[in-house]
Amino acid sequence: MRIFLIGFMGCGKSTFGRKLAAKMSYDFIDLDHLFESTAGTSIREYFNANGEEAFRQEESRILKSHDYPTNCVVATGGGAPCYFDNMDWINNNGVSVYIQMSPAALAQRLEKGKAKRPLLKDLNNAEIVDFIEHKLAERASYYEQAAITTDGMNLNIEELIAQVIYR
Ligand SMILES: Nc1ncnc2c1ncn2[C@@H]1O[C@H](COP(=O)(O)OP(=O)(O)O)[C@@H](O)[C@H]1O
Numbered sequence: 001m002r003i004f005l006i007g008f009m010g011c012g013k014s015t016f017g018r019k020l021a022a023k024m025s026y027d028f029i030d031l032d033h034l035f036e037s038t039a040g041t042s043i044r045e046y047f048n049a050n051g052e053e054a055f056r057q058e059e060s061r062i063l064k065s066h067d068y069p070t071n072c073v074v075a076t077g078g079g080a081p082c083y084f085d086n087m088d089w090i091n092n093n094g095v096s097v098y099i100q101m102s103p104a105a106l107a108q109r110l111e112k113g114k115a116k117r118p119l120l121k122d123l124n125n126a127e128i129v130d131f132i133e134h135k136l137a138e139r140a141s142y143y144e145q146a147a148i149t150t151d152g153m154n155l156n157i158e159e160l161i162a163q164v165i166y167r
């Protein structure tokens with residue numbers, strides 16, 4: 001089984017994904033890391049050099065062309081499901097799990113890690129909340145196509161595993 005974690009930056013896809021994979025004895029794949037190793041540069045540098053549109057094209061290509069192990073947990077990037085037909089591809093190739101959180105809670109988490117996220121790096125803490133509210137409103141219709149939605153403030157590995165298995 002391939003499990004794709006989706007949701008806004010900061011919802012915990014990378015952190016929780018690694019734990020979930022370890023618990024299930026599945027491989028863990030972080031799409032952002034896969035991007036960086038494929039491109040040979042950091043996402044920040046890639047954005048600076050090529051812009052967001054090129055990033056989205058390359059992210060989509062990598063998402064769809066990677067040779068995933070039979071059993072794995074994939075932490076996608078926050079924007080990945082929201083461009084091209086990526087969300088359909090995800091739903092056709094695995095079980096999607098949306099880690100849902102409020103803009104205020106996301107903003108709190110992201111205040112620290114914003115330097116490596118190009119969409120946030122130039123925003124102050126007040127602007128981050130505003131940005132998240134707008135961006136999440138744009139993206140919600142994609143995230144809501146997930147097979148399973150779970151509360152990012154109360155993540156429970158065993159519960160989620162049961163939900164995925166008995167869905
Ligand atoms: N369950 C959690 N509780 C508190 N903080 C968390 C939790 N999960 C992740 N974080 C923190 O939130 C930030 C974003 O987590 P990360 O896993 O990188 O999110 P994503 O991959 O969805 O952008 C990190 O600083 C991480 O340490």
Ligand SMILES: O=C(O)C1=C[C@@H](OP(=O)(O)O)[C@@H](O)[C@H](O)C1
Nearest residue numbers: 008009010032077078079117118
């Ligand atoms: O939401 C987005 O558009 C992005 C989210 C990031 O991943 P995380 O969600 O793991 O931070 C990364 O792919 C890139 O900075 C763009």
Ligand SMILES: [Mg+2]
Nearest residue numbers: 013014032075
């Ligand atoms: Mg991540």
